[in-house]
Structures are given as C-alpha cells and as structure tokens.
Amino acid sequence: MLILYFASLRERVGYGEETLDVPTDIVTIADLARWLSTRSEGHSEALANTAAIRVARDQVHVDFDAPVEGAREIAFFPPVTGG
C-alpha cells in the first residue's frame, strides 16, 4: 500500500512516500497511524497529534475510523492552507 506524507508531516518523516505491506490486523486508519508511528522517531513525531492531522483514502477526505482494507493509497497531512 502506498503511504503518503505532505508538508510538515513529510518533513518530520523525512520523505514523502513509502510502499508498505500493511499487516492484516490493521483495520482502521487510526490503527494504521499507530502502526506507522513505530517505524521511526520521525514517524512518531509526525503522527503524534492526530487532532492536527487530516487523512485521505484513495485521494478522498476520510476520518480516522475509515477502513484501510482495499485502499491503494493513504495520505496523511496537516489541515490544508491553500487559496
């Protein structure tokens, strides 16, 4: 599964994307974030404050309780600041 990080999260993780085999016991995106946090100190910092993180599943905004199964890509990023 393709995992994407943008903006400050990308900077904390150290790169913008990684392709991972996600264990089958990871059900929700909240589970996925907790699992990703264990990968490095950067991941842990980037994903610590879930209240300040937004998520997209296959490029559509979703909540942390959305399912992971069947997704091609899941992206984590701060609240958007375009416009």
Place this chain on the structure above:
Amino acid sequence: MLILYFASLRERVGYGEETLDVPTDIVTIADLARWLSTRSEGHSEALANTAAIRVARDQVHVDFDAPVEGAREIAFFPPVTGG
C-alpha cells in the same frame, strides 16, 4: 428651477428638461408634481402614478414630502434599472 424627466417620463412629457418659475405656494415635491401635471396631457400621464415615480433634489434621492424651496434642479424618473 430646472425640472428634469428621464426614461418613460421623458417620453410621456415629450422632452427631458424645462426651466420654470415655480409659484411660492408650492412647498413639497408632491405639490410640485401636482402643479406640473396641469401643464400638458403628457405631464399629467407622466406624473399620475406617484408610487411608480422616484425623485431627486439637486441630484440626491428624496421623498415626495421633501421641500422644493432652495433647489436648483428637481428630477422625476421611474425606478432605476441599471447594473
């Protein structure tokens, strides 16, 4: 005093302006409209329905109860339709 008519009122009166000596017993613009109505059939038609007429005194929107005295020009016209 310069009296101005615009749009459909101008067409009914037959011209757009006239300079008149207004009698001193003409106090309000309503009085003025009644007095002007006696000038011709066109004036009478143009000024008949005061609910559908707007007035400006020296180029500022006013009501029919505004005073005539001291005005340089008074204009009668239908509700505006610009924009």
Place this chain on the structure above:
Amino acid sequence: MAATPSVSVQAEAFDTGAEVAALAAGRTDIGAVVSFTGLVRDLTGDLEAMTLEHYPGMTERELTAIAEDACKRWPLDGVRVIHRHGRLTPGDPIVLVVTASAHRRAAFEAADFLMDYLKTRAPFWKKESHRNTAGGWVEAKAEDDTDAARWEKGKKVQK
C-alpha cells in the same frame, strides 16, 4: 489607509482584467480581488439592443457615494466601478465592480453590496429593442429592493 474609490460612467467598453490588475498593481498587502461583470443578456434570442439612459452628474455622484459607503463598511484597499451608457448589444459588458482587500470576506461582501446598491440607487434606465416583438423600458425588479435591503443597518441577513 482607506481606499479612494474610482468611478467612471462611459459609453466605451472596459477591460475587466486590466482593472483587476490595476487595483492590485505594485502592492503586496492585498490578498483578495473580487470582480463583478454584468453583461447584456438575451434569454429569448429576440433582443436586438439595450439602450441605457442615465442622469449625467447624479450618476457619478451616486456611484461615488455608494463606493464610499462600501469603504466605510469594509476594510477595502481599492474600489473600481465602471458603468456604461448608450446602445449595447447582447453579450456586451454593462457594468464592472472590482474590490480589493487584505481579506476575502470583505472583498466578496463589498462587491455584492456595491451591485445591490447600484441596482437600486444609480440613475440608469434600460430600454430594450426586440427583433420580432415590441420593446420598451425594462421594469425595476422587487427582488433588487429585497437584495439591497439585506445591507440595511440592524437587519440580520439570512441566505
């Protein structure tokens, strides 16, 4: 610094892009520019021309008063109003309002306000000539009065 509105009443066409650019030119404190362009509309396919009569003198005075009112109500960095008169044909631009502000809401609301007030206060009158049916003076719309009333003091506005 409060904006000094610029107002024109003219027969000639205008260039929306040039006016938008001019309002922000050489400045780095403007975050938002909103423009409204009004065009001659022909919904039936029968409209030959639209002729706009106005009240020279009062028109400029009234447009300036409306623009100054907008500058008091919102923190604007620029206001530009252009209104054409004379003979126009379908698709021709009639009116342009451009507002500039540091803030998006201010620019939007001020442009919206300017158009509502202009529609009910600026002394212009439209006369249509049709190809196949009788033309005539365009009637004022009650809807325009309702729109303008939204901005009266003390009134709460609901969309």
Place this chain on the structure above:
Amino acid sequence: MAATPSVSVQAEAFDTGAEVAALAAGRTDIGAVVSFTGLVRDLTGDLEAMTLEHYPGMTERELTAIAEDACKRWPLDGVRVIHRHGRLTPGDPIVLVVTASAHRRAAFEAADFLMDYLKTRAPFWKKESHRNTAGGWVEAKAEDDTDAARWEKGKKVQK
C-alpha cells in the same frame, strides 16, 4: 445545460481578464460573471517567498468535486478554477475562481462558496520564507472552517 467546470493546477501565472472573457465568450445568456483572485500577501514586509506544496491527483479531483458541487447548488453557466503551486513572491496571484450565471446572486454565492470550500478541502500547503525571521508552514485558520460551515445543508447563515 449545466456547466462543466474547468479546473487547472499549475505553476504558471494566469490571466484573470482572459479567463473572465473566456467564460462568457460567444454567449448571450450570461448576465453575471464574478471572479475572485487571491494574491500572496506580505503584511509585515518581511516575506521573501511563499512555496505551495500540493497532492497531485487529489488536488485536481478535489477542485473538480468542489466545482461540481457548486454547479448542483446554483444555476451556473460556467465555472473556472485555477490554483498555482510552487514558489511565489508577494503580489503574485495564487488562485482564481470565476463563475458565470444568468443571475447575479448565483454567481456571487457560488464564487464565495468555491473559495470557502477550496480553502478547507483542496490539498495545498503554504510554506513561508522570511527575510529576517524564521519562516515555516502556514497554520490553518479556524475562521476558514467557520466560513465553510456557512454552506452546510440546513444551516441558516447570518452575516
């Protein structure tokens, strides 16, 4: 005929006037065109540049979804959205929204809505670099969420 929105995400600048003209070109049923141009603002005089990162793919998808939503909510004849990414400097245009409709209220409200939704939903992130102080990622504003919430179904909006 419902409008088909046109959406671009690009590094290049855009021409507001040309986009406004294009939306109404060759048509005589459009009465109102509203444009919103967002510019890089430097309120302190210390901003060197603003770099916009985005999520390629999702950005286009999200902007299109927002524009299609606007077309469902209002009777629009045209919608154009352009959002730039990359490095911009103070005074540079960032975003353009243009709406066209037979009706003035529809064009105004749709442009207002598009900007509010774009601000809270389109995946862009701004990073500032300053001349004399530390730069960094721009924080999202709670105000933008409040603005966007105005358009939620069933909510009455007060100005």
